[in-house]
Amino acid sequence: MEIGVIQKGWKGRTHIGIVYPNDYYIGMSNLAIHALYDLINADETIVAERIFLDSNGSIESKRRLHEFDLILFSFSFETDYLNIPALLRGETPLLRKERSKTPVLMAGGAAVTLNPYALSEIFDCIAVGEAECMIEEIKAAAREGSRDDILRRLAQHPSIIVPDIKEGYKERAWARDIDTIPISTVIWSEKTEFGHMHLVEASRGCPFRCRFCATPCIYSPYRARGREALEKAIARGLKVRRQIGIIGSDILRHGEYIELASSLAREGIGVSFSSIRVDGITRETAHLIAECGQNRIALGIEAGREEMRYKIGKRISNEKILEAVRNLAEEGITRLKLYFMIGLPEEDEEDIAEIARLSVTIREWVLKYRRSSEMVPEISVVATPFVPKKGTPLEDAPFCSMSTLKKKLSFLRHLVAKIGGVTISGEAPKKAYLEYLLSNGRPD
Ligand code: SF4
Structure with a gap:
């Protein structure tokens, strides 16, 4: 069941569809969808309804895409471009x-926003940047009625x-x-990944500049x-949820957020x-995380070898990592x-071996410093293929071939299996290759 849904009559109103181009379970944890909806x-003259890949029409009234005046697609991931034909269902060219x-x-x-021209043969218009800043113009355009005027x-x-x-x-x-x-969340639903939480955005962007990010x-x-403003956004969800998910990078460097989280705890x-x-992750912030x-x-460690980590702009030493683990x-x-x-x-075999070694050391540190011997360490490694992204300092770096990625992944699996106590999972090289093609694509 959903809490917070807005049901409006269609008669005499302008109709805007908000599409998340993947399943409801994924889309409903995306705060952009909540923000657009809200x-x-x-505006009382407009009705906005949500559509997902698996929703069979809009959630609110089961209307099909072709019944709306304007439809906003929000793409977080390039691989979701592949779902566009299924969403249009042959009803809209x-x-x-x-x-x-x-x-x-x-x-x-x-x-x-990262590559605005990739979809220009499909979409009538492309919004570059944060949609909240364009809402008034989007609403005014939708009210125009005809395609040309919009x-x-x-x-x-x-x-x-x-x-x-x-x-x-x-x-x-x-x-x-x-x-x-x-x-923040404006519709609370159990059927989504963070359904038990009220999500709030605390910050936007990142003060760091890792070269791959x-x-x-x-x-x-x-x-x-x-x-x-953050307290206000949190208060909105406290009637329905007792768990708050704070979204944003580098949140724990803000003294006032630490105080706020402590008082909530x-x-x-x-x-x-x-x-x-x-x-x-200092002593103070680790204490806060536990208290909450x-x-x-x-933990985003990115590279096993410290030199490689510095080279890609994540300037965090092994010593700092182990201090955080402790x-x-x-x-x-x-x-x-x-x-x-x-x-x-320029990654070589030694870089891969260092991922395994560092993971083992992390496990050893957890065993050594855990508060009680009853606490069993659960260390899992997630190995994701590097995808060079447009606009980043590493945009021209080569994408490793799928066969090499498979070899690297199986070498890492082999090393991790040998040491025991650490599990490993990873994104499939094929999916990463698709992401690479789509994120660097041009209409031609
Ligand atoms: S990877 Fe680096 S730049 Fe990207 S969000 Fe994390 S700290 Fe910020």
Whole structure:
């Protein structure tokens, strides 16, 4: 059951569809979908409804895509481009040139911002940057009614490409003051990955610039929400959830967030942090994480060998990593998920072997420093193929061939199996190759 759904009559209103191009379970943990739904439905003259790959029409009224005036697709991942034909179901032509009436199809989201032209043969317009900053123009355009008028209106926005009218865009849109747009869960549903939580966005972007990472390119500059705005966003969900998921990078470096999380924990409210940089895990923050009830943590280590880690811009020493592991273990957090990349530029066998060695050392440190001998370490390695992303300093780095990636992965599996006590999983090289092709693609 969903809590927070908005049901509006269709008569006399403009109709906007919000599409997450994957299943409901995945899409409903995406805060962009919640934000669009909330911001558009705040306007009484417009009805906004959600559509997912597996939803068979809109969730709210079972309307099909072709019944809407304007449809916003939010792409977080390039591989979701492959779901576009299934979503259109043959009822709406796939190619832009073959469409002559509404709905107008608009693409946006992180993947599109990184490479705005990849979908320009399919979509009528492409939003570059943060959609919250374009909402007023999008609503005004949708009210225009006819396809030509909607497109003409959207083309006036400096961050929207309308290939039929203008090929380029002036600037990536970004919110100057994120406190004015509190982003949180607005529909609570058990049938999604973080369904037991109320998610709130605490910050956007990242103050670091790891050379492989697309986050600073998509969301810069780094912006942290003020405490008051964050409290307001949290309060919205406290009637329905007792677990808060705080989204944002580098959250634990903010003294006021630490205080806020502590006070929530004292009231018996669970708090989870989405991503924590390893060098931000001090004694104090490890204590806070444990106090908030989080008993497992994901660490983005990226490379086994320290030199390689520095080379790709993640300037965190092995010493810092082990210090963080010790701080966590002493607080009773012994379940660690270690994220590494394979296929990095100039990587050799020794780099792969170092992933296994460092994972073993981490396990040993957990065993040595765990608060009680009853706490069993659970160390899992996640090995993800490196995909060079447009706009990043490593955009021109080669993508490792699939056969080499498979060999590296099986070598790593072999090493990890030999040592025992550490499990390993990884993204399939084929999926990574698809992501590489789609994220670097041009319409031609
Ligand atoms: S990898 Fe993490 S720390 Fe580095 S730039 Fe990306 S989000 Fe920031």
